[in-house]
Amino acid sequence: MMDSSLIDQLAEIVGQKNVLRAPEELLTYGYDATRDEGRPDCVVFPTTTEHVSAVMRLASEHTIPVCARGAASGLSGGSVPITGGISLAMTRMNHILEINTDDLFARVEPxxxxxxxxxxVAKHGLLYPPDPSSMRTCxxxxxxxENAGGLRGLKYGVTKxxxxxxxxxxxxxxxxxxxxxxxxxxSGYDMTKLLVGSEGTLAVITEITVKLIPAPExxxxxxxxxxxxxDAGRTVSEVIRSGxxxxxxxxxxRITINAVEDAKGIGLPREADALLLFESDGDPAVVEKEAARIEEICRANGASEIRVAADDEERESIYTARRASLPSLARVKPTCILEDATVxxxxxxxxxxxxxxxxxxxxLVIGTFGHAGDGNLHPTIICDERDAEEMERVERAIDEIFEAALRLGGTLSGEHGIGLAKRRYMERQFGPEGMAMMSRVKAALDPKNILNPGKIFEVTPCLTS
Amino acid sequence: MFDVLREFETDILRCLRCAECHAGCPVYQDDINESYAARGKLRLMRAVMDGEIELTEGVMERINRCLNCNACMARCPAGLDTDMLIIRARCEMRDAGIPVPENLAAVRANIAEHRNPFGLPFSERGGWAPPEALERRSDLVYFAGCAVSYSQNRMAKAALRLLDGADVEYAALGPDERCCGDPVRRMGLEREAEQLVAENREALRARGAKTVFTSCAGCTKTLKSTLGDEFEVLHVTELLVRMANEGRIAFEKAFPKKVVYVDGCDLGRHAGVYEAPRDLLARLPEVEMLEMPDNRDKAICCGGPFVAAYPELAKKFALARIETALSIGAEVIAVACPTCLINLKEGAKSLEGDRRIDIQEVATLLQRSAKPVKK
Structure with a gap:
């Protein structure tokens, strides 16, 4: 537990209204979108980089854990303050500082x-492509x-x-x-790439510059x-292979299709075994050609039906199906565990x-949907967390899903991060030496292990490892 | 405490904690404090239910500080009815003897004694209605609502003039009308709300009502859900669309303005009426209709439900909506709810110069342009 005089000092740094310490407030800063939960000793809302710097100096001096947090919509436990200390809520640093239309970049607060x-940026005819499903809130x-991805990842890549x-x-x-x-x-080490996806374990990010691209026509x-x-799997492979x-x-x-149909009734074929959704974008002529070629490949690989969106409204209805996947699965049972193993x-x-x-x-019932084009699937286990016996089976299934992904040459996480949820599998993916190298980076930048301790690493990283 | 919520435990557990509810919630957005978001409130209710924390003043304040606008539910992937859960929690607080928040006590007392939130006499309730409408029986009965009856009676006059012009016969409840019960229901006073519903049911039966129409969005919501089993309940815009489609009303005077219809939460998300006001406004000659970036089921509350409980917040939320309307180039904000009208006008008071904006109720706007088509 943090001494209350330390919390007073934090309030002096950021102002009283930017510190929360009431039990009912702390309770709501203990979770993200996973089932893990912790309890911070206080919540601090910095509004400037100088605030963050002063908070970190104090935290470092007194060895207080600091867990940075955005909207806490994460799916790996990255912002869950499992060791108490300070939940550093960055949500009040929410200004777009610059949109540069000459050099095509934007500077934003976190x-x-x-x-x-x-x-x-769309108002300037520009696109910032990473579009995680939680983009309206994250x-x-x-x-x-967390180096988030999104639906456009196949062509445009992810946050990094x-x-x-x-x-x-x-x-x-x-x-x-x-x-x-x-x-x-x-120039020098690419520290940007090192920090992207580091889950708040190496530093606290206070300003971000992102490049922008022209919006597709x-x-x-x-x-x-x-x-x-x-046949759907073969289609995916052939589309990728054909360039x-x-x-x-x-x-x-099939499970996802039927869950969506149960929840939304939008006319998806219940007897279908799989659906593929494609979107081509870019120059109109190229889009035309690409879409026709995709249609051809789908037919050649046994698609029983193809629905092409004639206008924005039809496009929207196609996307409704995909966007409704997780919500619809979530309605089947009280607990819904979403994984993102990638192959x-x-x-x-x-x-x-x-x-x-x-x-x-x-x-178990596992519905799978996801970004087939980049190998990033979302097997979603629907269960009831009050059923201990079922949850044991769920844990074993999760273990085996990760085993399968690694066996196929994949990775634990395509876009959600490791956090707490996947840290125990890290050594299986990287081996002891791989983990030792990561530990050294962590220990060099955060020798007191105060930045989001317990995340990514199951064992506390130290220089002697 | 909050044992009543046990019944909904499975619902509460279904919260994915995805934070989608953040996006549409003016209360959360106000100072970006998780404990005021639906996700946070659900977590707090669960904690109280499980005995993890006490029902502190802080928890109660969070249960109270909810607009019941249902924006969270519209965005919730799991479709959680947080609005209902919040009201259930308030019911249990009342059952446990916890009084309604101080600034709502007068509203409650006025409704109990005078059957309206303002404490005004019954006799003043229908002064704006044609006297014969107050006397007669009819299949079609007008239910004005308290805010329209006592403070926004231009809305009633405009609606009834449109009907008069088309020779549509109707009765108006006037002094026989009671508060629909929504304000007390939202305070967690279910029995008091039910009593009002029963009184209104009797009054409507006594007039021979088959169809009830109202100018108030909150009343539309409440009457549809509580009296919809016996009467057809229509918002006035739904009735006017019907008349316009039958050719009984037309609009001839041009209204060459950029108009944005701002969805009210009671009429939209709660009562499912999104298109009728838009349909009518679009019939105005030369009008240019705009849309708010968040509209229909994703519309953001103007803050109206906080007029009595948190007036400063209500004003702040209203101003934010007006700023959005200005940013899309709107010259006129049209609303179909007296609470939105009152609150947005209050919010607009601080605007000066070219940032001033005209705020109008739909029927009032239409009436100026209407050309009645008598049968």
Missing amino acids: GVVVATLIDE TMGGAVA DYVIGLTAVAADGRVFHTGGVTMKNV ARRSLMAIFGDIR LIPATLEIMD PRSKVLEMLNAVNEIAERHG
Whole structure:
């Protein structure tokens, strides 16, 4: 427990109204979108980089854990303050500082909501591509810390592909800058890339510079329906192999399709084994050509039906199906656990089969949807957290899902981060030496282990490892 | 405490904690404090239910500080009815003898004694209505609502003139009308609300009502859900669309303005009426209709439900909505709810110069342009 005089000192730094310490407030700063929960000793809302620096100096001096937090919509426990201490809520640092239409970049504070940036740059005919499903609520800081992805990842990449510069505060309070505003920049170590996805374990990010691209002129969406998921898997492989790069290539399995139909009744074919959703964007002529080629490949691989969106309204209805996937699965049972194991794109079908076998073996319902085009699937286990016996089976199934992903040459997380949820599998992916190297980085930048302790690493990193 | 919520435990557990509810909640957005978001409130209710924390003043303040605008539910992937859960929690607080918040005590007392939130006499309730309408029986009965009856009776006059012009016969409840019960229901006083519903049911039966129409969005919500089993309940805009479609009303005077219809939460999300006001406004010659960036089921509350409980917040939220309307180039904000009208006008008071904006109720706007088509 933190001494209350320390909390008073924090209030002196950021102002009384920017510190929360009432039990009912602390309770609501203990969770994210996973089932893990902690309880901070206080919540601090910095509004400037100087605030963050002063907070970190105090935290460092007294060895107080600091867990930075955005909207806490994360899916790996990254912002859950499991060791108490300070929940550093960055949400009141929420200004867009600059949108530069000459050099095509934007500078933002970490509390800016991702969709707010996307909407603002769109007014200038520009695009900030990473679009996590939570973009209407998640913050830029959180998206950078977890290296969030999104539906457009296949063509446009993920958050790390757009962050070109950062201002950050080190564990001891020192303020430093990484990268810059240039498109090319190879001066020194790429500290920007190191911090992106570091989940608040290496520094606290207080300003983010992202590059922007011109918004695509045209787009075309289509939905292909398959009676056999194997045909859908083959279609994904062939689309990728034939050199096409749609912006979006999503898959939904039979369980997901039926859950969406139960919840929304939007006319999806219940007998279908899988759906693929494609979107091509760019120059109108290119989009036309790409969409036609995708349609051809779908037909050649046994799609039983293809629905092409003729206008924005039809496009919206195609997307409703995909967006409704998680919500609809969530309505089936009280608890819903979403994973994001990712495999090489050619292994999507094998991964889908592995998930189905695991579900069957453990008598669980697992609906799978996700970004088939980049191998990032979201097997979603629907269960009831009050049923201890079922939850044991769920844990075993999760273990096996990760095993399967790694066996297929994949990774634990495509876009949600490691946090608490996946830290115990890290050594399986990287081996002891791989973990030791990461530990050294952590220990060098945060020797007192006060920055988001307990995340990514199961064992406290130290220099002697 | 909050044992009543046990019944909804499975619902509460279904909260994915995804934070989608943050986006549409003016209370959360006000100072970005998680404990005021639906997700936070659900966590607090669960904590009280499980005995993890006491029902502190702080928890009660969070249960009270909810607009019941249902924006969270519209965005909730799991479709959680946080609005209902909040009201249940308030009911249990009342059952436990915890009084209604201080600034709502007068509203409650006025409704109990005078059957309206303002404490004004019954006799003043229908002064604006044609006397014969107050006397007669009719299939079609007008239910003005308290705010329209006592403070925004221009809304009533405009609506009834449109009907008069088309020779539509109707009765008006006038002094026989009671508060619909919504304000006390939102305070967690379910029995008091039910009593008012029963009184209104009797009054409507006595007039021979088959269809009830009202100018008030809150009353539309409440009457549809409490009396919809016996009467057809329409918001006045739904009735006017019907008349316009039948060719009984037309609009001839041009209204060459940029108009944005701002959805009220009671009429929209709660009562499901989104298109009728838009349909009518679009019939005005030369009008240019705009849309708020967040509209229909994603519309953001103007703060109206806080007029009595948190007047400063109500004003602040109203100003934010007006700023959005200005940013899209609107010259006129049209609303179909007396509370939105009152609150947005209050919020607009601080605006000066070219940032001033005209705020109008739909029927009032239409009436100026209407050309009645008598049968």
